[in-house]
Amino acid sequence: MTTTQADIDREIRAGQSEGPREHQPRLDYPPYRSSVLRHPRLAPQPVDPEGVELWAPVFGDKDVAAAEADLTIQHAGEPQGARIVVAGRVVDGDGRPVAHQLVEIWQANAAGRYAHLRDQHPAPLDPNFTGQGRVLTDADGRYRFRTIQPGAYPWRNHVNAWRPAHIHFSLFGTDFTQRLVTQMYFPGDPLFDLDPIFQSVTDPAARQALVARYDHDLTLPEDSLGYRWDIVLTGSHRTPLDPEEIQ
């Protein structure tokens, strides 16, 4: 039996009317078929973080080259597609900047193809675009990437399934419990309502936290459109008065 978009739409709507609206994705979310056997059935064990969990790994300039923040200059030629700037600020759940911390991204190229062996979407690879970047936030938690607008792409969750264009983001906070991997989306994407990964967050305001906004102040004249995406992590469990943090 084939599953159509209409079937998935029905399941998404049913999920929104059942249970509370949640601000984190439902791990048990059958419209995303791959989640069925890959989510815990038992409730997570509440625990207070201890030891290393109260600290995050340290990354520094030796880990990340400045050029890694510009995904358009990693090859000899210019990548295809529209150049964009994606920038914003990483703060913790109490609004404090997450300073000098690692931000990693990966994404499809302009045609919606990943430079990855397992991506069989017959859209062209771009020899001048890998789609991987890293940067360290500054003292105020700010980050900035230059990249290419990624394309939407089909996947096999159901017949005629398409992912909205997105950039994968990996983030660290000041303690390990704040570790976050997520996806940034672009404003006004017509695929939002159809996408079970985006819709796995059942609270509409929380979903909007994954959508960047167009920011003309980030747009570079004659060069690239700018998108701003600020990222809030969960709260740190450490008191801000830990001596090591007063510098």
Added chain:
Amino acid sequence: MSAAPGQTVGPFFHLGLPYDGDAELVPPGRTGAIRLHGTVYDGDGVPVPDALIEIWQAAPDGRIPREPGSIRRDGWTFTGFGRAAVGDDGHYTFSTLVPGPTEPGKPPFFAVAVFARGLLDRLFTRAYLPAPEGTDALLDAVAADRRATLIATRDETGYLFDIHLQGPRETVFLSFPRHRGIWA
């Protein structure tokens, strides 16, 4: 403040997350190097071929590393952080050092984060060293029949720690206070 929701790492995370030397916190074979390894299983007991494991740990003397260098490893600095994508057989391997207690009497553990295609948000767990001694809030709180999912077993090269995302041997995953009520 409202925390951003997580989203799955998807099937193509190998493009963005793994890097050379990611799983070698110390060079394999170096004096004191041990192997921490295991297999990630789904709810049918089938190995998951597209998962990624991260560990974060204390040094053998219990000190929490504060040095950069996890991405460009110099072979000498112990940074305490490692990352390992599983193979097609769902198996991951780290070369690392045995973590020490961060406080006297606390049983040492590796902090573990689990990512996978099909898993909509990261999961946290702990891998304790075999035969943990002393009192431990987590081990004491977990039902006896599930406690073993948090404890690595010894093998000839180090420690074995399998992860079951679901099923009769489902691993105990953790939620921390600041993960709850984050939009309250």
